[in-house]
Amino acid sequence: MATYFLFYVTFLTLQVTRIVTVLVLVALILGLRGAEARKVRILDSFEYTAISCRGHTASITDFGGVGDGKTSNTKAFKDAVNHLSQYAADGGAQLYVPAGQWLTGSFSLTSHFTLYLHKDAVLLASQDMKEWPVLKPLPSYGRGRDAPGGRFTSFIFGTNLTDVIVTGANGTIDGQGAFWWQNFHNGKLKYTRPYLIEFMFSDKIQISNVTLLNSPSWNVHPVYSSNILVQGITIIAPVTSPNTDGINPDSCTNVRIEDNYIVSGDDCIAVKSGWDEYGISFGMPTKQLVIRRLTCISPYSAAIALGSEMSGGIQDVRAEDITAVHTESGVRIKTARGRGGFVKDIYVKGMTLHTMKWVFWMTGNYKAHADSHYDPNALPVIQAINYRDIVADNVSMAARLEGIEGDPFTQICISNVTIGMAAKAKKVPWTCTDVEGITSGVSPRPCDLLPDQGPEKITACDFPAEPLSIDRAVLKRCTYRVNHM
Numbered sequence: 001m002a003t004y005f006l007f008y009v010t011f012l013t014l015q016v017t018r019i020v021t022v023l024v025l026v027a028l029i030l031g032l033r034g035a036e037a038r039k040v041r042i043l044d045s046f047e048y049t050a051i052s053c054r055g056h057t058a059s060i061t062d063f064g065g066v067g068d069g070k071t072s073n074t075k076a077f078k079d080a081v082n083h084l085s086q087y088a089a090d091g092g093a094q095l096y097v098p099a100g101q102w103l104t105g106s107f108s109l110t111s112h113f114t115l116y117l118h119k120d121a122v123l124l125a126s127q128d129m130k131e132w133p134v135l136k137p138l139p140s141y142g143r144g145r146d147a148p149g150g151r152f153t154s155f156i157f158g159t160n161l162t163d164v165i166v167t168g169a170n171g172t173i174d175g176q177g178a179f180w181w182q183n184f185h186n187g188k189l190k191y192t193r194p195y196l197i198e199f200m201f202s203d204k205i206q207i208s209n210v211t212l213l214n215s216p217s218w219n220v221h222p223v224y225s226s227n228i229l230v231q232g233i234t235i236i237a238p239v240t241s242p243n244t245d246g247i248n249p250d251s252c253t254n255v256r257i258e259d260n261y262i263v264s265g266d267d268c269i270a271v272k273s274g275w276d277e278y279g280i281s282f283g284m285p286t287k288q289l290v291i292r293r294l295t296c297i298s299p300y301s302a303a304i305a306l307g308s309e310m311s312g313g314i315q316d317v318r319a320e321d322i323t324a325v326h327t328e329s330g331v332r333i334k335t336a337r338g339r340g341g342f343v344k345d346i347y348v349k350g351m352t353l354h355t356m357k358w359v360f361w362m363t364g365n366y367k368a369h370a371d372s373h374y375d376p377n378a379l380p381v382i383q384a385i386n387y388r389d390i391v392a393d394n395v396s397m398a399a400r401l402e403g404i405e406g407d408p409f410t411q412i413c414i415s416n417v418t419i420g421m422a423a424k425a426k427k428v429p430w431t432c433t434d435v436e437g438i439t440s441g442v443s444p445r446p447c448d449l450l451p452d453q454g455p456e457k458i459t460a461c462d463f464p465a466e467p468l469s470i471d472r473a474v475l476k477r478c479t480y481r482v483n484h485m
Helices: 002-040 074-087 178-186 276-282
Strands: 042-050 058-059 068-072 092-099 100-104 113-117 121-125 156-159 162-170 173-174 197-200 205-206 210-213 220-223 225-230 232-235 255-262 270-271 286-297 302-306 314-334 342-362 380-403 409-421 429-432 434-441 477-482
Touching: 042 113, 042 162, 042 205, 058 074, 058 477, 074 092, 074 100, 074 113, 092 477, 113 173, 162 210, 220 225, 225 429, 270 286, 286 302, 302 342, 314 380, 342 409
Parallel strands: 058 092, 068 100, 092 113, 100 121, 113 162, 121 173, 156 197, 162 205, 173 210, 197 220, 205 225, 210 232, 225 255, 232 255, 255 286, 270 302, 286 314, 302 314, 314 342, 342 380, 380 409, 380 429, 409 434
Antiparallel strands: 042 477
16 A cells, blocks of 8 residues: 555656646746747837838848857848838838948848838848959949959949938947958959949939948949038048049049048049040049048058049049048049149138148049050149148148149149148148249248249139039938837
8 A cells, every 4th residue: 555655646746846847838838928929029120311211110120130159141142132122102111220240241222211220230241252252343443443354343332322321329230351451462362352332323322421441442332423421421441442532523523522430541532534544535524522620640641542543534623611530631643644623613722730741732643554555645634723722731742733744734823822831741842833823822831833823822722602402402310110029
C-alpha cells in the first residue's frame, strides 16, 4: 500500500511539473508575440518643410529592411521605391528610414518621391562592388574622371525625375569612402568612383537636413537639371581624401545652395558644365545659381570654385555671406586653352576668411584635359567678375590672377576688401598677368593691371538686387505619423 501511495504521489508531481512547464512555455511564447506586436506598433511623428508633401508613407522595414549594419538592404530599398512609385500620380510617396544602420548598395529614386531619414538613421554604403552598377560616362565629359571608361552609379541616384526630395532630421548618409580612396590611390579602379547623391536630367530637386560622411568622391552632384534646392546639409570628409567635393552643380539652371557646412578634401562648392570638346558640344551651361551662408574648411582647395570643367559655360552666379577657415582660396576660377566656354557675370559679396593661402585665384593654365582631341584654339571667355565687401586675415598671398596670353580675363572688379597678411606672407601680395579690371578700397594695394579708382568707386562692383526665381520657391510644412517595426 505504501509503495502504491509513493508511486501515486510521484506521478502527480510529474504531471504538475509538466503542466507548469507548458504554462511557462505558453507564457514565453505569448510574451514574445506580444513584444513583436508592440514593436510593430512603434509610432514616429515628424515634420519638415519641403517643396512638396506626400500622400503616402511607408517604412523601409515594411519591405524587409534590417538596420543592424550588417544585412544588405539593397533589395529592400529597390523594392520600396518600386512599390511606392505607383503613387506618383496620387499625391506622391515617402520612404521613411527609422533609427538604425542600414547597409545598402546603390539605389535609384523615382518622381514625386521623398526619402526621409530619422535623426538616428545611418545609410551605410556597401563595399561590395557588385552592388554598384556601371553607367556610361556623362556626355558632357566624354570619359570618366578616374578612368577612361564608365562610372559606378551614385549611391542615391535618379534620372529623368520630377519632384524628388532627400531630407530628414539630420540623419546620416555614410559613403564609407576609405575603401574607394585606397583603391583609387592604388590604381585598382576600372571605373570612376561613385558620388553620394546624383540626379540627372531632373527638375524640382530638394536635398536638405542630412549629414553626408566620407563620400567615395563628390558628395552632391545635380547634373543637366533645374530648380534645385540644397539647404541645411553637413558634409564631412578627411581634408586629405581625394576629390571629395562638397556640392557640384553641373550644367544646371536655377539653383539655390544655402546654410551648408562643409569640410572636405576638395572644393566645398565647384560649379561645372562639361569638359573640353565634350562640354562644348553638349553646350549646357550652369546659370542662375545663388550660394549663401556657406561655411567651408578645405586646406587644399577653394570655398567656391568655378571650373575647371566649364566648357558649356557658367553665368550669373551669386555668392554672399561666405565663411572659410583654413582653406586654400576663397574664390577660384580654373580654366585653360581647349576649354572654350565662358565664366561671366559672377557676383560675390560678404566673405569672411581666416587663414588662407590666397583670397582670389584665377588661372588659365589648368592643364587637365579629357583626352588629346581638344582644340587648343578653343579659348574661354572670362569676364564681368565682381568681388566686394571681403575681410580676410592670416593670408599668405592676396591674389594670384593668371589669364591666358592673347585671351585676357576682363572686367574684373574688386572693392571694399581688407586682407590681413600672415607673418610669413609672400613679399609680393598680388601677382597679375593677362587680366584687366578695376579696384577700389582694397588693401594691400593691388597690382597695376587692376588700378585703384579711389574711394568714390567703392560700391562699383555689381551685385544684382533682383532675386532669382528659385528664391521665390515656397516651401510647405509637411507633417506625418508612421508605424514601423
